[in-house]
Amino acid sequence: MTVQADWRWQRVALAGMRAALSFPAWMVGFGLVGIGSLARDVGYPVEVAVLSTILVWAGPSQVIFFASIAAGAAWSAIAIAIAFASLRFLPMTVAILPLLRKPGQGLGTQLILAHYVAVTGWAEGLRRLPAIPPVQRVVYFIAFCQTCMTVSAIGTFAGYYLLGALPVALAAGLLCLTPIFFLTSLVAGSRDLRDGLAIALGLAFAPISDRFIGGGFDLIVSGLVGGTIAFVVGHRRVARP
């Protein structure tokens, strides 16, 4: 059942919530359970762990924050590492906002929409939104992402108290959910040669630049190089089949 243009907003919101609860929300929620345990390891209160999920809303940034404090990194180094790891949100948000644009949309609405941009909402949004009537997209997207965020906040809270009590294999499995789910979302959402190539090159270049480029610039360089190659090759294929 696809969202119709004449639905009331409540029904659209319910569709978004159901889509999130069908799997993605649980995925992110379980993925952020690990954050709770990392926050507890550095002696920060549970409120900070849960707030990090709501305010930062980016698994890798949260991992870097708590793991770096545990390792004794300088505050400036922590902020710079997080800024570089989060640079991906610039192209991601620029890519998804046009799908959510409505005439007369205010700056406040756009800032709220942008805050929800993280891997799940982004990958699922690019996949699902084009099939949804433009007037319904904003409500659907917010309902979908807010459901993911609520489940994740509960997961972070639970992880703060529970993760240390879990068997090692299970705790490791929870921490590995983020990379496994990121990759699955990317591949499931890829539509053409360009997307596939971008994924493959990103995977291949990251370990290489990790080795040869220091100072936290490695991810940006591998993303720019891999993405640009994928774009050029994909563009040529489309232009001259």
Added chain:
Amino acid sequence: MTQPIPWLDGPLWPYLALILFAFLPTEIWRWLAVALSRRIDPDSAVLDWVRAVATALLAGVVAKLIIAPPGVLGVAPLWLRVGALGVTLAIILIWRRRIVVAVLAGEAALMGGIWALS
């Protein structure tokens, strides 16, 4: 352990640290994107390029989390972490819609491997 900045230290320090050193460095890119996206045509080639860079960057984050694992994930040897990711990748490449199966199979491979090795 990183110590609080002395003149800002207090009971609210963890909240302040979260906002200054985690929230702002992440959120700034989302705000910047809002400022930029108003001037970009949705159907332009620039946006295609931007999407390709975002995709490659995310794939890079995946690779990095596998090479330099956080916390207790380090108990799994590199070959096992790469192998679990390979299982997931193989399944999602064969059945595009089987997201749940792919994730669970990768997780099962990883946790089964750790259990068998310990």
